Amino acid sequence: MKLILGIESSCDETGVALYHIERGLLAHALHTQIALHSEYGGVVPELASRDHIRRALPLIREVAQQANCNLQDIDAIAYTQGPGLSGALLVGASIGCALAYALDIPAIGIHHLEGHLLSPLLSTPAPKFPFVALLVSGGHTQLMRVDCVGQYTLLGETLDDAAGEAFDKSAKLLGLDYPGGAILSALAKGGIPGRFKLPRPMLHSGDLDFSFSGLKTAVLTLVRQHELNGQRIDEQTRADIALATQEAIVDVLVTKALAALKLTNLKQLVVAGGVGANQQLRAQLNEAAGKRGLRVFYPDLEFCTDNGAMIAFAGALRMQQQEGKQDYHFNVKPRWDLQEMNTAI
Ligand code: KG4
């Protein structure tokens, strides 16, 4: 069991990769649907599913070509089984299982968040178990204690919006395109520090939970205050609000991540998920960690957001622990608690 094909199709990115247990990541390819959904201001599930159908097979051929191998060389197929959009997940699951059936090899369903939180292990230097993972994506904000592959303990999570969602919704209020996280962050670079201060929800709640839904109301109030006579707010004010939004989200994430390390007495933090690409988050975490003798690990930037490499890699690690199924019956799990993936000890 050496060469694993990974297929990611949980949301608006079709990602495919080939991971070799001894040689590492051989090839990966991604098609993002951002342009497809941007005119609607968010992901349209039916359009997402149809586009995954169009893209998956050409991407699989592309990675096979990049890795200079044939489909017959693949030993197992890992696909994202959940959580995510059900129609989109079904595309990856059905293609993965059909191809596995045709090639007479095992197929394995992977938890999308397990893919994200193991993705920093693809980079060097890699963290060593155990570590704390801060999972910050468009759909999730969680702090997890990770003891090994298949041992996850939830330490805290968002009670409402995810951090990425808070970025995206605030960006939309500022008139930015979807998904707004990276665009808001770019706009924030021109912001004047200290002009606005937005609330840091649950900063001192004493636990490791988050709440971001109030932030968009605070952003909306600021935007309304600065819309003069129905005109759009001026560029500088937009940049200042973007900066204040980013500062509020990042402050909460950094404070809670440090609290999780203190509580668990662990020294390594892994940051995964799309918001992990945020440069201010990285800078603040690195600075805080440096002062406290802690280490922070990130996936390579291209593997922060959804991708096939993390699914192929998680599949490779899982296949070393368990048998892949070869009955090719499949289902998908649009909602799925990561702790259900825990293997018995
Ligand atoms: O992990 P991901 O690709 O998809 C999910 O599984 O949700 O995360 C996407 C999220 C979006 O909300 C996007 O706005 C956010 O990650 N994001 C960022 C940045 N790049 C992506 N948020 C803040 N700063 C960034 N540079």
Ligand code: ZN
């Ligand atoms: Zn994701």
